[in-house]
Amino acid sequence: MSTITQNTLPEIARERLDRIHSRTAKVGIIGLGYVGLPLSLLFSEAGFKVTGFDIDAKKVDDLEAGRSYIFRIPTTEIQSALQHGFRATADFSRLADMDAIILCVPTPLTEHHEPDLSYIENTARSAAPWVQEGQLVVLESTTYPGTTEEMLIPILEAHNAHGLKVQSAGEPQNNGVFYVAFSPEREDPGNDTVARHDIPKVVGGHEEIATSLAASLYEGIFKRAVRVSSTRVAEMTKLLENIYRCVNIALVNELKLLSLKMGVDIWEVIDAASTKPFGFHPFYPGPGLGGHCIPIDPFYLSWKAKEYDFSTRFIELAGEINGSMPQHVVESVAQALNQHKKAVNGSRILMLGMAYKKDIDDLRESPSLTIIELLRNAGAEVLYNDPYFPTVGRGRRYNLNMTCTPLENLEQYDCILIVTDHSDYDYVDIVNKSQLVVDSRNATKGIHSPKIVRC
Numbered sequence: 457m458s459t460i461t462q463n464t465l466p467e468i469a470r471e472r473l474d475r476i477h478s479r480t481a482k483v484g485i486i487g488l489g490y491v492g493l494p495l496s497l498l499f500s501e502a503g504f505k506v507t508g509f510d511i512d513a514k515k516v517d518d519l520e521a522g523r524s525y526i527f528r529i530p531t532t533e534i535q536s537a538l539q540h541g542f543r544a545t546a547d548f549s550r551l552a553d554m555d556a557i558i559l560c561v562p563t564p565l566t567e568h569h570e571p572d573l574s575y576i577e578n579t580a581r582s583a584a585p586w587v588q589e590g591q592l593v594v595l596e597s598t599t600y601p602g603t604t605e606e607m608l609i610p611i612l613e614a615h616n617a618h619g620l621k622v623q624s625a626g627e628p629q630n631n632g633v634f635y636v637a638f639s640p641e642r643e644d645p646g647n648d649t650v651a652r653h654d655i656p657k658v659v660g661g662h663e664e665i666a667t668s669l670a671a672s673l674y675e676g677i678f679k680r681a682v683r684v685s686s687t688r689v690a691e692m693t694k695l696l697e698n699i700y701r702c703v704n705i706a707l708v709n710e711l712k713l714l715s716l717k718m719g720v721d722i723w724e725v726i727d728a729a730s731t732k733p734f735g736f737h738p739f740y741p742g743p744g745l746g747g748h749c750i751p752i753d754p755f756y757l758s759w760k761a762k763e764y765d766f767s768t769r770f771i772e773l774a775g776e777i778n779g780s781m782p783q784h785v786v787e788s789v790a791q792a793l794n795q796h797k798k799a800v801n802g803s804r805i806l807m808l809g810m811a812y813k814k815d816i817d818d819l820r821e822s823p824s825l826t827i828i829e830l831l832r833n834a835g836a837e838v839l840y841n842d843p844y845f846p847t848v849g850r851g852r853r854y855n856l857n858m859t860c861t862p863l864e865n866l867e868q869y870d871c872i873l874i875v876t877d878h879s880d881y882d883y884v885d886i887v888n889k890s891q892l893v894v895d896s897r898n899a900t901k902g903i904h905s906p907k908i909v910r911c
């Protein structure tokens with residue numbers, strides 16, 4: 457139970473809280489990507505003065521010119537935010553003017569599958585000199601429990617120009633301190649069933665004042681803030697959510713492999729099980745995991761667990777099963793071609809969908825990238841179509857240098873491979889015009905044709 461009230465808050469925190477409540481608070485958001493940009497726009501819409509910070513000069517230029525670089529964010533939203541005072545910059549000295557600073561920078565894995573905290577570290581180093589007394593700093597990047605306390609806070613304290621320290625549990629200080637919290641992002645790209653501001657926001661401060669300031673700030677844009685007792689609980693909450701997803705997807709992927717052998721339609725089974733009004737939540741099999749979260753976040757925890765001599769077996773097993781799905785897709789293509797008396801080697805394959813899930817313009821960690829590589833290694837000529845990607849260049853692991861192939865003359869391809877079930881595709885038409893369709897997403901549900909191989 458919080459013992460902090462408006463009256464017991466030290467003056468330096470009360471001033472910030474008053475500005476948060478009156479929406480005159482200035483909010484600085486560092487990292488203007490898939491998380492940071494929509495968040496900036498939400499704060500701006502709610503009347504806060506928002507400044508976005510990014511080291512990517514192109515993003516800063518685009519935003520300042522009123523252009524959007526994220527498909528689902530219309531240019532009009534950027535322009536409206538600019539009219540309401542939103543600014544984008546690479547000048548970190550402007551952080552000094554903010555009441556709250558929110559970090560939304562990437563947390564990928566290294567080549568060796570270990571947490572890459574370099575983005576948080578670099579951002580903390582760039583921000584630290586400008587942190588002011590009474591300011592609130594919130595980390596939103598997904599990471600293992602302990603990052604805020606073990607990494608972010610020490611850097612902010614060590615490199616602060618004024619020698620400020622974080623307010624720690626115990627007596628509230630009247631001066632010389634700033635506040636730190638962790639609040640995970642919960643966006644589900646492409647999911648329009650829940651309005652962004654209806655998603656409760658979990659907030660855990662390093663101590664009570666930070667929790668109070670951060671929760672009040674987020675209540676300015678979200679209907680509800682869920683206060684938890686520490687930054688570690690907030691960090692672990694995000695990981696539990698994503699590991700739950702990752703493990704359940706692995707479970708249905710494994711059951712799909714078995715169902716294929718047994719001649720049972722796993723998607724029909726999931727639909728039937730979903731009619732149970734309690735105790736079952738549907739997850740769907742697919743060609744493998746993608747995106748910045750589910751394939752990566754669980755391994756932040758398994759890495760940290762080693763410090764405690766603890767092996768996270770569910771995470772490892774789920775990783776193994778989900779990681780094998782692109783190979784399963786490629787084997788299914790080989791078998792399907794074989795039925796047509798063809799080999800993968802020398803076949804022309806048109807892959808539908810580059811994005812890691814439908815109706816979004818994000819291909820980070822997309823299984824399509826691995827599938828292309830595996831098919832090419834086996835000698836196939838692979839082309840792709842994806843309405844969200846006119847071209848695909850260099851990524852974190854691949855340099856494909858490919859251009860989107862128009863959805864024409866489908867009969868010329870030995871195989872059409874559906875990797876992403878974008879809503880814009882006319883699947884009946886695609887099946888009609890193709891020789892062979894291998895479908896890894898059940899996108900052709902309800903279409904009956906001997907040309908379709910579901911995998």
Ligand SMILES: NC(=O)c1ccc[n+]([C@@H]2O[C@H](COP(=O)([O-])OP(=O)(O)OC[C@H]3O[C@@H](n4cnc5c(N)ncnc54)[C@H](O)[C@@H]3O)[C@@H](O)[C@H]2O)c1
Binds near residue numbers: 491560597
């Ligand atoms: N994308 C999602 O759907 C999603 C959902 C939940 C949580 N997350 C988490 O949110 C965090 C951010 O993810 P994202 O998808 O927005 O990443 P992103 O790559 O889209 O955006 C990150 C931005 O940070 C910028 N950046 C990198 N280093 C910087 C630095 N030192 N200073 C300033 N800016 C810097 C990059 O230029 C980029 O614009 C990650 O930890 C991710 O796991 C993402």
